[in-house]
Every structure is written in structure tokens, then in C-alpha cells.
Amino acid sequence: MPLESNARIVKELARRGYNAEREAITLLASAPDSAAALESTVDRTPDDALRITVDHVRAAVGPDDAADPETATDSGPEPDPDSPTSTASTPDTPPETDRSPVETEGSGGAVRVDSTDGGADRVAPDSDVNPESTVTDGETGGSPDRRELEVGNDMTGRSTGTGExxxxxxxxxxxxxxxxxxxxxxxxxxxxxxxxxxxxxxxxxxxxxxxxxxxxxxxxxxxxxxxxxxxxxxxxxxxxxxxxxxxxxxxxxxxxxxxxxxxxxxxxxxxxxxFPDVPRTHRTGAADRHVQAALISDVHVGSDEFMADAWSRFTDWLHTPEADPVEYLLLAGDMVEGVGVYPDQDEELEIVDIYDQYEAFAEHLKEVPGDTEIVMIPGNHDAVRLAEPQPGFNDEIRSIMDVHDAQIVSNPATVSVEGVDVLMYHGVSLDEVIAELPEEKASYDEPHKAMYQLLKKRHVAPQFGGHTRVAPEERDYLVIDDVPDVFHTGHVHKLGWGKYHNVLAVNSGCWQAQTDFQKSVNIDPDAGYAPILDLDTLEMTVRKFS
CATH class of the missing domain: 2.40.50.140 (Nucleic acid-binding proteins)
Known part of the structure; x- marks a missing residue:
């Protein structure tokens, strides 16, 4: 069977237990018979190798069949525009339409939404910044030697509290x-x-x-x-x-x-x-080249409503030349659906064992390009303590999710990505902020406004004794000591973003369609979105894959 896209090759290699370099995937996809090239490469790769490299591909298919990875493109069979795995000019097109990928420009402002009924305009949550995205002609991504990623405020392994x-x-x-x-x-x-x-x-x-x-x-x-x-x-x-x-x-x-x-x-x-607040004069950092990060959260693998097709379209797109600058993936919690999180949850589970859920999540994560830098924090559906700060998983679950050398850190944590400081917090306290404050200042329809309140208070979970559980530690890891450039949350399954005193606040939606439980509490999720952040300009484009 032909391999229609880079993502198909990644999935096939993952099924056989291999990761691969991005350039190696491109070489395999550009071969005249990509399926045969893959078989030959796997057969000739040493048994102790865990990652397929460009050298492995060249040794297997020969120099005549291996195109230059700098010029190779996704070739192969003529793409079917109605196929969900097509790599035509609309790689993330849903199977029922051949429209171009849904895209939003800028970090707030108007959002262009193309739908199967001919398209509709949707107004995004408010922003006080220019809604037009900035396009630069600088150096693009694909330079692993230039990457810089540091994690701060990670309390994993440092818990001191006894509950006294x-x-x-x-x-x-x-x-x-x-x-x-x-x-x-x-x-x-x-x-x-x-x-x-x-x-x-x-x-x-x-x-x-x-x-x-x-x-x-x-x-x-x-x-x-x-x-x-x-x-x-x-x-x-x-x-x-x-x-x-x-x-x-x-x-x-x-x-x-x-x-x-x-x-x-x-x-x-x-x-x-x-209030402690963020200074209006806050000056943000920036990468010195054109490089991007995808901000996502709430994947919920294991749920009946996990949107596997949308996830595949997202990972297919990550293998296209258009996504070459996307070198980082920041995931803000709830990788899996979990077990016993809410009443009668077992009736909405496709995978009932928590360890099997993480195994399935790891397989889906393998669809992401192998050279992507990944940082993940836990959420309230994950297999860690509910009280915040949450440590970044035990060794058993870490070993299951050992994909692409992903960094798994605590919730919250600060990640410095090429000079841009990103505060990652799953966002359970947003429920409390929205419940306590007037609707015009905090609501589920505009989750970024609730995030503004946390920035103003310089604390991600200020209220104690309510819905948000807080673990006692010698240090309050929930204080926002240093003002971030980007504040990234999830949890509420709603998409919203805007700038507060030059800090970009982003709630990235989810990858789970509406569950019966969500219907009962009137939650209408924004599912299948991937905010793509330009680290050199802090402008953002939101792509829809559902």
C-alpha cells in the first residue's frame, strides 16, 4: 500500500518501534516507491538502533533513489483531495471538504473560519494588539544546533510537604x-x-x-x-x-x-x-531567528470523544514544509482522559486502564516529527496528585511516555524557549476565577480574561480551600515571580488569547469532542485547534484541524 504522506511513514515506523530524523522521513517520502524504501531501510538498520537516520536511508535505498533532504518534497501517489491523509495543498483538510486549512491571523482580532457550508466569520476573544500576523523573511527553523530550551520552577522530586x-x-x-x-x-x-x-x-x-x-x-x-x-x-x-x-x-x-x-x-x-500585577512596561524576549512553537493541551487519549482524526491531520501538517519552523511542542496537561475523574466517567472511556491510556498517547505522540522538542506538564486528568503544584509523573509513566526525549516537568513550570519565557499552567484555578468574578472580567467564552486576573495577582491559584487543591510546600511554587512573555493554559477546553501588559495569554482549547458530562454542565469545547506561536515576533496563528 502506498505511503501517501510523511505522517504515514512516521506511523509505520512507530508501529515497528522506531523514531526517525525529519530529513530521513523526507528522503523516504521522496523515494519512487516509498513503501519499498521503508521496508529496505528497516531491514538494513542495525537491531540496536532506535532512530532511523539519513545515513540509514541512504545505505538502504542507494544514492540514486535518495533525494537531497534540502530539496526533497513530499512526492508519491497523486493526492486525493477527499482523503484525510492527503498531502495536497491542504494537508490538514477534513475528509469531507477540500477547502484550505482553517487559519487565524494575529493574537486576537478577527478569525477566519472556513467550514463545509461555505465558510463563516468568527470574532475571536478580545485583544489589545494588532490582529494582523507579522511575516518575517529571516532564517527559518530546522537548526537543532541553535535551539535553546531551559525549564525553571520545576518542583518534580522536590516536594517537602507532609500535610501538617x-x-x-x-x-x-x-x-x-x-x-x-x-x-x-x-x-x-x-x-x-x-x-x-x-x-x-x-x-x-x-x-x-x-x-x-x-x-x-x-x-x-x-x-x-x-x-x-x-x-x-x-x-x-x-x-x-x-x-x-x-x-x-x-x-x-x-x-x-x-x-x-x-x-x-x-x-x-x-x-x-x-495588586502585585504585571508592569505595563514589561519588555518581552524574542528568538533571533524565525522559529515557532505549537501550544496545545487537553488531548484526552482514552476518551470515547478523543479526536484521533483531527490529531492525525495536525501531525500530518507538522510534516509539511509549511510547518518546518515548528520546532517546539508545548503541551499543557491532560494527556489522557484518566479514570474516575468525574461521575460515570467509565461509560465514556474507550480505554479503561490508565496505563493503556498512556501507551496509546505515546503512540499518538510518535506521529509528531522526531526532532521536535517537546515539553509536557500534567493536568487534573493525569495520574499525579490533584493538589498543586503537581510533580511531573512517576518513573513508570515517564518510561511509557519516553518519546522524542520529551521533557516532562511539573505543573506549573516556566520554559525558556530561545529567549521567550513561557509560563505553562494547566489551569484548574480558572474554574474558580470564573465562578468568583463578574462575567465581564472572567468567563469560559473568554478564558484569557481569567488568565489576565492570575497575571494581575502574580499567582496561578491564589484562593485556598475551594475547588483548587493546594499542596503545602516550603516554597509556594504557584507564585509568578518573574513576568513571563507567554502564559499558556488549558483545562477549560475553550480557545482564547490576547495580550495583557505585553504578556500573551493563550488558552489552547482541546482535542476532545463534547462528552455527555460536558453537555450536562453546559461546556461546548473548542476542539482540534493548534495555536502556532512565532517566537521571534510573539505573533500567533491558530490552525484548526477538526
């Missing part, structure tokens, strides 16, 4: 100390016990974790702050114009309040309220 009360005290003390440092440059902070001793009518400012927020009978708000010396109340008057900020306050986050003490010094009348 003292551990939680250390976590919140660390949170307070680090976030209060960000705020100390903006207010003349005094500890709670010192403010209590100040004379009435004095100007005062306090930094603390939010211990309580409640409204008074008169419609004002009472915000109680706690620092390492005690607690002190601040009253936000309804006519002060701070109502919008009070609406954004979450329990346990760190804020600063400035104001004037009452005559009896028992309360602070607030004049201003400050």
Missing part, C-alpha cells in the same frame, strides 16, 4: 514574603501591629493576604488583611470608585491598601488598592 499545619504556614508565609516585595515599592507599608498603634487620622498603608471580604449594610466593603504580625480591617467606601477592584479580590491573594485611619484607629478607610 506547619507546612501550610510555611507556604503562605513564603507567598506573603515574595509578593509583598513586589508591592513594597508602591506603598509605604506598615505591619498590622504597627498600624494598630498609630494615632487616629494618620495616613497608613498595609500589605497583606486577604483574610475576609464582606459587604456592609450600607453597601460598603470590609476587607480584612493579614500579615505576619496580625490582621487589620480596611473599609472601601462605595463612593470611592474602587468597586471594580473589590469585585476582583479573591481570598488569600496578596494586596496592598492605602488610606487614612479612623479617629479611633480601629479601621483603615481605603483610598487606593493595589
Amino acid at each position: 499545619y506547619a507546612d501550610f504556614v510555611r507556604t503562605f508565609r513564603d507567598r506573603y514574603e515574595r509578593l509583598s516585595k513586589v508591592l513594597r515599592g508602591r506603598v509605604n507599608h506598615r505591619p498590622a501591629e504597627a498600624i494598630a498603634d498609630m494615632p487616629g487620622g494618620s495616613d497608613a498603608a498595609m500589605i497583606g493576604l486577604v483574610n475576609d471580604v464582606r459587604s456592609t449594610k450600607s453597601g460598603h466593603w470590609l476587607v480584612e488583611l493579614e500579615d505576619t504580625t496580625g490582621t487589620f480591617p480596611a473599609l472601601v467606601m462605595k463612593d470611592k470608585g474602587l468597586a471594580d477592584l473589590v469585585d476582583e479580590i479573591l481570598m488569600d491573594e496578596c494586596v496592598a491598601v492605602e488610606g487614612t485611619l479612623a479617629d479611633d484607629s480601629g479601621i483603615l478607610f481605603a483610598d487606593s488598592l493595589h
Whole structure:
């Protein structure tokens, strides 16, 4: 049977237990009889080899049949435009249409969506940046020796918490100390016990974790702050114009309040309220060449609704010349569907064993070009502890997912990719932010706005004791110490992106169609999308493969 595309060759090699260099795949695809070339290459490759190289292909098919990998293209049988594996000019075209790939330009703005009913326009979530994508003529990808990838804030293997009360005290003390440092440059902070001793009518400012927020009978708000010396109340008057900020306050986050003490010094009348926030002057990093990263999440292999065809179209596209600059794949959790995550989940599972789910995921990951740099973090459906921060899997599951030398790190983690700092967080706390804040500030239809709130609070999961479970550690790994250039999340299965103070916030959707459970809770997923980030310009194109 002919091998119609690079991805077909990758799948066939993966079935036989091999990875392969991108150039080797291209050589095999360009051979007059790619199926015979593959058979010959496999037969002649040494038994102890795990990766097919260009030299293996040349030795097997001979110099006459092996085209130059720099000029080789996907040849082979005449592509059928109705075939889901066609590599015609529309490599990611769904089987029922021959339209060009769905593509969005820029990092917000208008999204062009081509559909089988003739196409429709869709307005993307808001953005404060130019919606037109920037095209550069600089050096393209394909240069492994120029790649730079470093992981920070990875707590895998560093967990110290035992669950005792003292551990939680250390976590919140660390949170307070680090976030209060960000705020100390903006207010003349005094500890709670010192403010209590100040004379009435004095100007005062306090930094603390939010211990309580409640409204008074008169419609004002009472915000109680706690620092390492005690607690002190601040009253936000309804006519002060701070109502919008009070609406954004979450329990346990760190804020600063400035104001004037009452005559009896028992309360602070607030004049201003400050979040740690991201500086408006934040300057982003950039790669010094044209290179791209694919940002995806929530694959959910093992679910009845895992979109295998869309995934194959995505990986087929990654093998096309158009995707040559895509050298990195950043996956923000929920590789598999998991077991027992929600009620009656077993009725919606195609694969019921968690280890078999990871085996299947690994096979799908083999469809990605072998020289792609991959970084993965866990999510709430994965086989790790639910409490955050989540370590990056045990050795048994790591061995199953040992594909393409993927880096598996904790949730959250910071990944520096050729000078661009990407904060990867699965996003469970987004549920809580969306539930607690007004709809115009955080909603499932615009998940990036909820991400803006986490950037403003400089913490990925500020509220304790609610839906988001937090593990006590000596260090609060959920604090956003360094401002990222890109903030990448998943979890909510919705596509949304925009820029907040020059930080690109991206929620990348999912690869799972709507489940019965999602219908019951009114979740309509954005499935089969792959945001493609230009690391040299931080402009983004979203491609649809479903």
C-alpha cells in the first residue's frame, strides 16, 4: 500500500518501534516507491538502533533513489483531495471538504473560519494588539544546533510537604514574603501591629493576604488583611470608585491598601488598592531567528470523544514544509482522559486502564516529527496528585511516555524557549476565577480574561480551600515571580488569547469532542485547534484541524 504522506511513514515506523530524523522521513517520502524504501531501510538498520537516520536511508535505498533532504518534497501517489491523509495543498483538510486549512491571523482580532457550508466569520476573544500576523523573511527553523530550551520552577522530586499545619504556614508565609516585595515599592507599608498603634487620622498603608471580604449594610466593603504580625480591617467606601477592584479580590491573594485611619484607629478607610500585577512596561524576549512553537493541551487519549482524526491531520501538517519552523511542542496537561475523574466517567472511556491510556498517547505522540522538542506538564486528568503544584509523573509513566526525549516537568513550570519565557499552567484555578468574578472580567467564552486576573495577582491559584487543591510546600511554587512573555493554559477546553501588559495569554482549547458530562454542565469545547506561536515576533496563528 502506498505511503501517501510523511505522517504515514512516521506511523509505520512507530508501529515497528522506531523514531526517525525529519530529513530521513523526507528522503523516504521522496523515494519512487516509498513503501519499498521503508521496508529496505528497516531491514538494513542495525537491531540496536532506535532512530532511523539519513545515513540509514541512504545505505538502504542507494544514492540514486535518495533525494537531497534540502530539496526533497513530499512526492508519491497523486493526492486525493477527499482523503484525510492527503498531502495536497491542504494537508490538514477534513475528509469531507477540500477547502484550505482553517487559519487565524494575529493574537486576537478577527478569525477566519472556513467550514463545509461555505465558510463563516468568527470574532475571536478580545485583544489589545494588532490582529494582523507579522511575516518575517529571516532564517527559518530546522537548526537543532541553535535551539535553546531551559525549564525553571520545576518542583518534580522536590516536594517537602507532609500535610501538617506547619507546612501550610510555611507556604503562605513564603507567598506573603515574595509578593509583598513586589508591592513594597508602591506603598509605604506598615505591619498590622504597627498600624494598630498609630494615632487616629494618620495616613497608613498595609500589605497583606486577604483574610475576609464582606459587604456592609450600607453597601460598603470590609476587607480584612493579614500579615505576619496580625490582621487589620480596611473599609472601601462605595463612593470611592474602587468597586471594580473589590469585585476582583479573591481570598488569600496578596494586596496592598492605602488610606487614612479612623479617629479611633480601629479601621483603615481605603483610598487606593493595589495588586502585585504585571508592569505595563514589561519588555518581552524574542528568538533571533524565525522559529515557532505549537501550544496545545487537553488531548484526552482514552476518551470515547478523543479526536484521533483531527490529531492525525495536525501531525500530518507538522510534516509539511509549511510547518518546518515548528520546532517546539508545548503541551499543557491532560494527556489522557484518566479514570474516575468525574461521575460515570467509565461509560465514556474507550480505554479503561490508565496505563493503556498512556501507551496509546505515546503512540499518538510518535506521529509528531522526531526532532521536535517537546515539553509536557500534567493536568487534573493525569495520574499525579490533584493538589498543586503537581510533580511531573512517576518513573513508570515517564518510561511509557519516553518519546522524542520529551521533557516532562511539573505543573506549573516556566520554559525558556530561545529567549521567550513561557509560563505553562494547566489551569484548574480558572474554574474558580470564573465562578468568583463578574462575567465581564472572567468567563469560559473568554478564558484569557481569567488568565489576565492570575497575571494581575502574580499567582496561578491564589484562593485556598475551594475547588483548587493546594499542596503545602516550603516554597509556594504557584507564585509568578518573574513576568513571563507567554502564559499558556488549558483545562477549560475553550480557545482564547490576547495580550495583557505585553504578556500573551493563550488558552489552547482541546482535542476532545463534547462528552455527555460536558453537555450536562453546559461546556461546548473548542476542539482540534493548534495555536502556532512565532517566537521571534510573539505573533500567533491558530490552525484548526477538526
